[in-house]
Amino acid sequence: MRHLLDTRNLDRATALRILDIAEDMADTQSREVKKLPTLRGKTVVNLFFEDSTRTRISFEAAAKRLSADVINFAAKGSSVSKGESLKDTAQTLEAIGADAVVIRHPASGAPQTLATSGWISAGVVNAGDGTHEHPTQALLDAFTIRKRRFGADSRGRDLAGLHVVIVGDVLHSRVARSNVWLLATLGADVTLVAPPTLVPQNVSLWPARVVYDLDEALEQSPDAVMMLRIQLERMNAAYFPTEREYSRRWGLDALRVAALPEGSIVMHPGPMNRGLEISSEAADSPRSTVLEQVTNGVSIRMAVLYLLLAGERDDERGGDL
Amino acid sequence: MSTRTVLQEADIARALTRIAHEILESNRGSEDLVLLGIPTRGVTLAHRLAALIGGIAQTQTPVGSLDITLFRDDLSKHPTRSPHPTDIPAGGIDGKTVVLVDDVLFSGRSIRAALDAIQSIGRPAVVRLAILVDRGHRELPIRPDFIGKNIPSARTERVNVRLHENDGAEEVTIGA
Numbered sequence: 001m002r003h004l005l006d007t008r009n010l011d012r013a014t015a016l017r018i019l020d021i022a023e024d025m026a027d028t029q030s031r032e033v034k035k036l037p038t039l040r041g042k043t044v045v046n047l048f049f050e051d052s053t054r055t056r057i058s059f060e061a062a063a064k065r066l067s068a069d070v071i072n073f074a075a076k077g078s079s080v081s082k083g084e085s086l087k088d089t090a091q092t093l094e095a096i097g098a099d100a101v102v103i104r105h106p107a108s109g110a111p112q113t114l115a116t117s118g119w120i121s122a123g124v125v126n127a128g129d130g131t132h133e134h135p136t137q138a139l140l141d142a143f144t145i146r147k148r149r150f151g152a153d154s155r156g157r158d159l160a161g162l163h164v165v166i167v168g169d170v171l172h173s174r175v176a177r178s179n180v181w182l183l184a185t186l187g188a189d190v191t192l193v194a195p196p197t198l199v200p201q202n203v204s205l206w207p208a209r210v211v212y213d214l215d216e217a218l219e220q221s222p223d224a225v226m227m228l229r230i231q232l233e234r235m236n237a238a239y240f241p242t243e244r245e246y247s248r249r250w251g252l253d254a255l256r257v258a259a260l261p262e263g264s265i266v267m268h269p270g271p272m273n274r275g276l277e278i279s280s281e282a283a284d285s286p287r288s289t290v291l292e293q294v295t296n297g298v299s300i301r302m303a304v305l306y307l308l309l310a311g312e313r314d315d316e317r318g319g320d321l
Numbered sequence: 322m323s324t325r326t327v328l329q330e331a332d333i334a335r336a337l338t339r340i341a342h343e344i345l346e347s348n349r350g351s352e353d354l355v356l357l358g359i360p361t362r363g364v365t366l367a368h369r370l371a372a373l374i375g376g377i378a379q380t381q382t383p384v385g386s387l388d389i390t391l392f393r394d395d396l397s398k399h400p401t402r403s404p405h406p407t408d409i410p411a412g413g414i415d416g417k418t419v420v421l422v423d424d425v426l427f428s429g430r431s432i433r434a435a436l437d438a439i440q441s442i443g444r445p446a447v448v449r450l451a452i453l454v455d456r457g458h459r460e461l462p463i464r465p466d467f468i469g470k471n472i473p474s475a476r477t478e479r480v481n482v483r484l485h486e487n488d489g490a491e492e493v494t495i496g497a
Binding site: 034 | 388
């Protein structure tokens with residue numbers, strides 16, 4: 001694997017390979033010594049043009065558990081705030097000797113540009129770009145669903161026949177997009193639930209069903225209910241009348257959680273707006289996988305970095321710089 | 322292209338039976354013994370040795386598998402390998418006599434990786450090495466304790482171990 005830019009173009013075999021290697025990575029994390037020597041001498045740069053704590057920490061933990069050196073580059077207070085272009089930043093990282101660049105950027109497509117521009121030879125991992133994709137989040141969600149469903153027997157399995165409901169701000173959510181593509185590739189049925197104002201226009205092209213009523217979707221006894229964060233920072237228009245109304249119609253409250261079938265799980269990518277899209281009863285119930293998702297995120301990111309960096313490079317280093 | 326068979330089914334069975342006896346002799350019984358196979362054929366051999374030891378000593382010997390992929394020093398020289406699951410027996414390996422089992426011993430680098438992998442899991446009292454075929458050409462100061470068969474080989478030759486459980490045939494061949 002050269003880059004991980006999206007899940008839309010991730011084939012089933014590669015997706016399963018990442019999930020299975022993540023199982024092996026998860027096993028090593030229960031050992032006395034969690035650190036592996038695998039990526040000794042490799043350098044991973046976390047290039048974050050957008051605020052993020054958990055994703056950056058997760059990538060950092062993953063890289064460090066594999067013995068890679070980690071350089072954190074936050075755009076705030078850096079040369080970027082002085083007006084440096086993505087190209088110059090990238091070439092600086094290349095000169096430092098980065099083997100992989102983990103990039104989060106407010107512009108959709110920035111990781112793609114970085115990977116295909118020829119500015120750098122490092123592998124690129126998309127850690128969230130605009131409203132486009134967040135592939136490692138989708139992979140860790142799929143991993144979590146599979147793990148809860150099949151336990152120790154997870155290796156090699158896809159999600160065929162499972163039903164996943166994704167609820168909330170689909171319009172602004174790269175998590176939703178990445179999940180829709182990946183879950184469909186893995187054979188799951190996906191239903192999107194959102195207020196009509198928060199459904200993207202081209203949704204009919206996605207491999208998912210759309211309903212506007214949460215209770216109608218929950219009646220279909222889903223195996224997993226994924227709540228999306230209401231991204232107040234991206235809301236520059238009135239998408240719903242009040243937070244209270246949103247919470248009543250599309251929030252996962254105690255009653256809705258109690259009505260879920262046995263064995264179905266409640267997911268949230270974090271950070272949660274408790275009382276808005278998810279109630280504390282739901283977030284803290286035994287069905288909730290919120291903290292498992294965080295743990296699994298490290299294993300998934302270890303697997304991705306392993307696949308990007310460990311093996312022989314299938315192209316010549318350097319390229320046409 | 323000449324490939325010849327150096328061990329046949331009966332030879333492999335005899336070698337394993339002898340190794341089982343030698344392990345019991347050097348350990349003075351089967352107490353605290355743990356067999357760890359290196360995937361994939363080492364795991365098969367470890368299970369066979371455990372069965373043989375069980376038949377001789379009338380005890381159950383714990384068997385596990387130890388993946389070394391993440392500890393290799395040659396990862397960047399090959400296309401990306403997928404790791405295999407590591408499965409450590411319930412009793413762990415702390416204070417135990419761990420016998421590493423592999424099919425072929427060549428450069429010794431796999432065993433170096435295996436020793437690192439063991440270190441991340443626990444601290445055995447003793448680590449021993451059982452090998453079906455020793456073909457020479459060591460690159461590190463590593464020496465097996467139990468050897469099925471010494472097979473002198475040229476560095477360029479291929480030594481192939483095939484086992485019923487993995488390959489549907491049972492033989493050791495050497496060829497160009």
